[in-house]
Amino acid sequence: MGCSPLGIFGRKNESHSEKSSEYIVNNTQSLKIDARLFINKRTGLLSQEYTIGPKIGAGSFGFVREATSINLKKKRAIKSIKKSEISQSLKERAEFVAEVNILIKTDHPNVVKLYEFYEDDRYYHLVTEFLTGGELLDFIIKRKWLCEPIAAHFMSQLLSGVAYCHSNNIVHRDLKPENLLLDKDTPEALLKIIDFGTSKIFDPTKRMTHKYGTVYYVAPEVLQGYYNEKCDIWSCGVILYLLLSGRPPFYAKSHEEILEKILKGHYSFEEPEWDEVSNDAKDLINQMLHRNYNFRISALDAQKHPWFLSQKCNGRRLSSQVRHKSALANLQNFRAECKFQQAVLTFIASQLLTKEESKRFIEAFKAIDTNGDGKLSKEELLQSYKNEINELSAIEEIEKIMKKADSNNSGYIDYTEFVIASAKSEMLLCNSNLEQAFKAFDTDGNGKISAEELKGILGNGLKANDEIWLKLIKEVDENGDGEIDIDEFKTMMMKLINQEI
Ligand code: 3AM
Secondary structure, eight states: OOOOOOSOOOOOOOOGGGGSOSSOBOSGGGOOOOGGGGOEEEOSOHHHHEEEEEEEEEETTEEEEEEEETTTOOEEEEEEEEHHHHTTOHHHHHHHHHHHHHHHHOOOTTBOOEEEEEEOSSEEEEEEEOOOSOBHHHHHHHHSSOOHHHHHHHHHHHHHHHHHHHHTTEEOSOOOGGGEEESSSSTTOOEEEOOOTTOEEOOTTSOBOOOOOOGGGOOHHHHTTOBOTTHHHHHHHHHHHHHHHSSOSSOOSSHHHHHHHHHHTOOOSOSGGGTTSOHHHHHHHHHHTOSSTTTSOOHHHHHTOHHHHHHOOHHHHHHHHHHHHHHHHHHHHOOOOSHHHHHHHHHIIIIIOOHHHHHHHHHHHHHHOTTOSSSBOHHHHHHHHHTTSOHHHHHHHHHHHHHHHOTTOSSSBOHHHHHHHHSOHHHHTOHHHHHHHHHHHOTTOSSEEOHHHHHHHHTTTOOBOTHHHHHHHHTTOTTOSSSEEHHHHHHHHHHHHHHHO
């Protein structure tokens, strides 16, 4: 069953220029570098940048195709929406714009990554990471239901993505196994939330009223037209019930009857599939399917439910501890103090890293992110370092790490910042990554990066003193011609590796 928006659309949203800043930046250290800088709106021809492959799927919005980036040689999924089909409807246009804006805001391993978006005469195209493992729905259908450790592995990833969205005031409103894609078709797969077409930036002091969702998964309060972000948790509860039993908790022959059952909130664990399921799992489902959303568990608290601890096998915990220790050591040694270096590393970490390469960072990141909100606070870093060094030295180290690694000055280490700071530079700075990154900064393709080109990328919408871009170039411009060539670019980046040794 497809997504059936249940009501009228209306939203107030930040625009792409949200990444601009109100204050005037007049020194390079105040520049905010983050992955969003590289998500560009492109106006050229998609076919000049991508070799377009077969259709992967279609929906009411348009279609999704497989593609390969000609420059980067990376596989992508491209969701295309025909303008003529949505131009009549302000609602659909707003939905599309909102999806782009929300994806630009997110930087989390369990939320699909947006690389860039295109607008041509006839289409809007969203270029996202390509996930080859299919939908969680197909994964369950093939296996009928999942054993508890596998269900817990998927549910903890889903809750981690949802907690991150909620802590950034994003509500998805159409969580269902069709919108959860896997990077491969195996029980260890990485799960990603897709389709933010019905999502919204919410105001925590207000309730939402527009009715969105899909019949089996929609929360009772959404049907009643007065709800908050906890509607996503209800959908997670339905998904967990489905994962463990192969059936939805609210089932009937017609949509009307299903909606009636949802409104009553009656479901049971009486079917034989539930005999072997632990009480912890049932307790978590009960807390996620609490009819009153004020008493429903939050995504942050759900991640700490004892069911997850009981399902983690020792081997997994051990390997993530080892990774997390080496990540902590690398964080201490991270030295990209020059903003240009930080920007190049951000481009490589957010646009070029493969899913396989990302995997070990995700485990380490989640091991340190103890409150599960998808970003690392000073307190969380302190907890981790306190296990390795004494508290006073840990406090000192963390101040240094925040100064160097928090490149967008948010007060937290975001996922991409963590990857950059905790990876060994050799891994990020291989020759092909450096050449791809150079091409991305050399926007006119003349073989040199000028101050104007740096401004175009790093200063997108920013009120900054023009001297800043010249200063960034000067720091690296060894032959003094006012521009950066590929050799100077590589020398700048290789300094990071030499510092580490
Ligand atoms: O049409 P089906 O259900 O087979 O799984 C998504 C769905 O497939 C797929 O495109 C269809 C319409 O949403 N899809 C969406 N985003 C994708 C991505 N990033 C994707 N498949 C792979 N990678």
